[in-house]
Amino acid sequence: MTQAREAVRRALACVDEPAYLALDDGARLPQTAGPAVVTRMLERLEVEPGHRVLEIGTGSGFTAAVLSRLVRPGGHITSIDIDARLTARAAKLLDSDGCRNVRLVTGDGTRWVPDSRYDRVIAWVAPVRVPDVWVRQAVPGAVLVSPVHLAPLARAMAVVRLRRGPTPDRLAADLLMPGGFSEARPEPHDHWPVPSYGVDALTRDAAGRMWWVAAEWLRAHEPAVGMRLLELMITDGWHTAWPVPGERGADLHAYLMAARPDGLTTAALGAQGWGAGYSQPDGVALVGPADDLFVAGAPAAAERLDRWAREWRERGRPGMADLEPRLHRRGSGWDVRAVVP
Ligand SMILES: C[S@@+](CC[C@H](N)C(=O)[O-])C[C@H]1O[C@@H](n2cnc3c(N)ncnc32)[C@H](O)[C@@H]1O
Structure with missing residues (x-):
């Protein structure tokens, strides 16, 4: 090496x-x-x-x-x-x-x-x-x-x-x-403003900034459900400090991608980059780009993300380098998934 x-x-x-x-x-x-x-x-x-x-x-x-x-x-x-x-x-x-x-x-x-x-x-x-x-x-x-x-x-x-x-x-x-x-x-x-894979609803705010949301649960619903969620995020969303200083949002993102809990969500937040966390039809809570917390709508969303973060702490706050890759044969290729060892 x-x-x-x-x-x-x-x-x-x-x-x-x-x-x-x-x-x-x-x-x-x-x-x-x-x-x-x-x-x-x-x-x-x-x-x-x-x-x-x-x-x-x-x-x-x-x-x-x-x-x-x-x-x-x-x-x-x-x-x-x-x-x-x-x-x-x-x-x-x-x-x-x-x-x-x-x-x-x-x-x-x-x-x-x-x-x-x-x-x-x-x-x-x-x-x-x-x-x-x-x-x-x-x-x-x-x-x-x-x-x-x-x-x-x-x-x-x-x-x-x-x-x-x-x-x-x-x-x-x-x-x-x-x-x-x-x-x-x-x-x-020429430009890559929107990911070409895995986006479930997409809009722009009044200033023309891009917002999108991705969550598997959304795929069972009418497109209007995703659009309402984005509206809620734009009109009602706010950023606040992450409750535990020094914790790395990127590590929690990695853990959640491996644990794949129900409701796992990624989203673009206008000018504020993107975050990962939890969503349900009437609420969102995400670890934001600056290791901050972004919430909108029902408090239950933030409570769920808080529970996931506690589980992550109990498992020693694993980040990407701590996860183990697993391969799954799919069509003409291999899906890569991660597990928490
Ligand atoms: C991050 S850039 C590569 C940067 C490059 N290694 C460098 O040193 O500048 C990604 C490139 O992948 C190209 N690309 C996108 N889709 C592709 C595909 N299906 N097959 C081959 N290239 C692709 C894009 O046109 C873009 O130039």
Whole structure:
């Protein structure tokens, strides 16, 4: 691990990130994941010289440039993006950066990838489930790192590490890490204001800010129920301090995604980012983006979230890194779920 960390550190230091991210008009290409998440994912991928790496989500070409260095000498990168404008742009940048071992391809990397044998697979967009096509083209022993959903709710996400066994049906997951990404899309998109997966009701407030809510119980109801809940959140919702200072909302989010209690909810709160917690038709209580508490409507909602938080404390306040991943075969891929050990 120390060796992998050192190799990633050296490769990152060699790449001029602003050159990849700067657009002609001076703006920056939007990156969903912060540098700490990108670094951690590259370290956990355990890339070595000579490896053949498949990357899904070329974007600016920055991570392809880092990978290009990590596999030298002898290795090569195949990087795929849904957006032909991005692959064309990245091709030029990588060429002028001397990265001759990178092949760029345009397409939906969750459905198709160029025929080859890959030692490593890394995705920077979240598929609905880990697609078979990645596992089939990976060699026995290959490592795969990808963002995934831990529950069928928007933003209920983590990054998983997988290892392929001797045959493609032998896949094992050994690690979960925190990390939020946009969802893989079937076509290019200029903006990602709304998650493309797991949103149950969506609206904008008077200032045009986006609010959405995701909860499995909503799926059994008329759309009007979700819209009324959003109205309640916009008109009646308020933020307050989390009752126990120092507790990390992200850890409670992770625990709830693993425990999957009835009523588990994720929601976007206008300009205030997003939160996770509990909802029922007449109330919501969420751990908000700044480790705060967001409540609207019936006090029973806040009482339920408080009960969940007490259970979480009793179990030692586990966060994402304490959870264990489990794989479930589903359709043409693998669902990843988490359990509290
Ligand atoms: C977070 S960005 C990638 C950032 C990139 N690694 C970098 O260094 O700039 C995610 C990328 O995934 C692409 N994408 C979205 N859906 C996709 C899909 N189905 N297949 C391949 N790429 C996809 C987007 O166009 C976007 O460029």
